[in-house]
């Protein structure tokens with residue numbers, strides 16, 4: 142049987158046409174996926190670059206925010222961080238007044254000068270505080286006569302004497318002191334989830350504000366992505382139709398030879414199996430040539446530091462294409478099997 | 494030499510087209526014996542090809558029975574029919590019907606690949622012998638399009654003989670050949686009959702009638718022996 146399948150490849154013309162058609166279609170899908178990945182990548186970069194833009198500033202429009210809000214908000218999906226705005230919250234030590242801040246700001250804007258807070262009672266202070274109150278690293282201070290903390294670093298930030306706590310420690314203090322705030326900052330995991338979080342906040346009676354200019358930029362990119370995604374659906378539909386037709390033509394083209402095989406005693410399942418293997422090999426050849434193009438392109442683009450689809454992503458794309466082709470092949474084979482059952486040898490033989 | 498290899502009993506076949514019933518075979522009864530050349534004649538559209546297809550298990554009759562080597566094959570399934578076609582029946586057609594992608598040798602081999610009792614060496618030996626029988630020893634690697642009509646038909650005959658069947662069914666085998674090639678083919682078929690095969694030829698040709706041992710006419714759905722001229 143394998144010998145017979147091999148002889149089918151003597152028809153170079155047919156082989157070339159079918160392979161190049163399947164190859165072209167898979168290339169279309171690849172290019173579309175490439176564009177999609179490229180724009181996704183651009184969005185992520187844009188959003189990443191402007192870290193602060195993943196931040197929402199929320200106001201409570203009806204009442205002042207309490208620690209209860211703090212706990213409530215942390216339950217919303219996609220929120221990875223909430224931190225209090227410092228404006229109206231102070232802690233005292235003797236005659237010193239400190240503005241209370243979250244070290245999140247510092248670590249994320251990368252102005253931390255190498256001092257890290259490792260435990261809840263370690264803090265950073267700013268230069269203003271250090272100068273005004275004559276404080277230095279390793280000094281102990283007792284805030285509100287309750288919180289003994291140790292200064293582990295001095296940073297250059299803000300005009301008002303401030304003290305920077307680790308997030309969790311700050312939350313604890315907030316709970317005990319029952320501080321009142323009117324706004325908090327929220328950081329979410331992905332820019333794409335911004336709208337979801339805004340809606341959640343609105344449902345809970347808060348008002349949320351986000352950066353408008355970035356929003357426009359991302360919206361534009363997202364629009365492009367949507368268009369490409371739509372294009373991909375179209376291409377997949379197109380692929381299904383074209384592949385179906387190609388296979389159908391190939392199988393129909395074989396009907397005379399299939400009838401001949403049947404005539405000399407081959408069983409339907411043998412014939413269908415041989416057609417199946419033949420088409421499977423065509424699929425594999427066309428996807429292999431697609432891979433060759435991909436690796437070649439990747440080589441050139443990598444040298445020029447251009448964006449390329451990563452191997453893993455490419456592999457998943459090519460697997461999907463293979464799956465698509467394969468499913469169509471199975472359907473065609475089943476149809477072929479039914480057709481062979483009803484084949485009218487008389488007609489086929491007389492037609493020839 | 495004279496045993497019945499193919500027998501049909503009250504075969505009936507009708508085609509339905511747009512609510513119109515067309516009775517093609519009304520009541521066919523005949524016993525075909527080994528060692529004979531039969532010629533089936535009849536007007537165009539009389540149902541000769543239909544009959545040959547039913548005898549070759551390529552089409553199902555509406556009713557009636559067919560016996561091949563005394564086995565009732567009227568109700569066998571498609572796979573079983575394939576096996577019988579492979580082992581017991583050889584087909585030859587007017588249009589030769591060779592696989593265009595296969596060489597002479599490969600075309601002849603094709604039915605043998607299904608025969609488990611033949612290994613590669615035996616297959617090659619058999620192909621050589623058959624090529625010699627149809628006088629095509631020097632054409633074994635030619636493709637069909639590189640052969641003349643007469644040569645193609647001889648390849649088809651060799652392929653029909655591949656598994657040494659008892660019955661050869663030929664539908665107008667000389668219909669597209671010149672007189673010289675026609676005689677050549679008929680001589681081959683005749684010599685096969687002498688070796689004990691049952692040869693059934695559907696034909697329009699006078700020459701075939703002359704070559705045949707028995708002439709049968711298909712007329713109004715009935716098959717009857719007639720005189721040779």
Ligand SMILES: Nc1ncnc2c1ncn2[C@@H]1O[C@H](COP(=O)(O)OP(=O)(O)O)[C@@H](O)[C@H]1O
Pocket residue numbers: 485487508509510517535536537538539540541542543544
């Ligand atoms: N599949 C079919 N459906 C309907 N009618 C058919 C079919 N095949 C053949 N026929 C009709 O049956 C008749 C006999 O056909 P055929 O056996 O080919 O005759 P012959 O070989 O004697 O010329 C013709 O009239 C033909 O039109």
Ligand SMILES: [Mg+2]
Pocket residue numbers: 541542
């Ligand atoms: Mg006919």
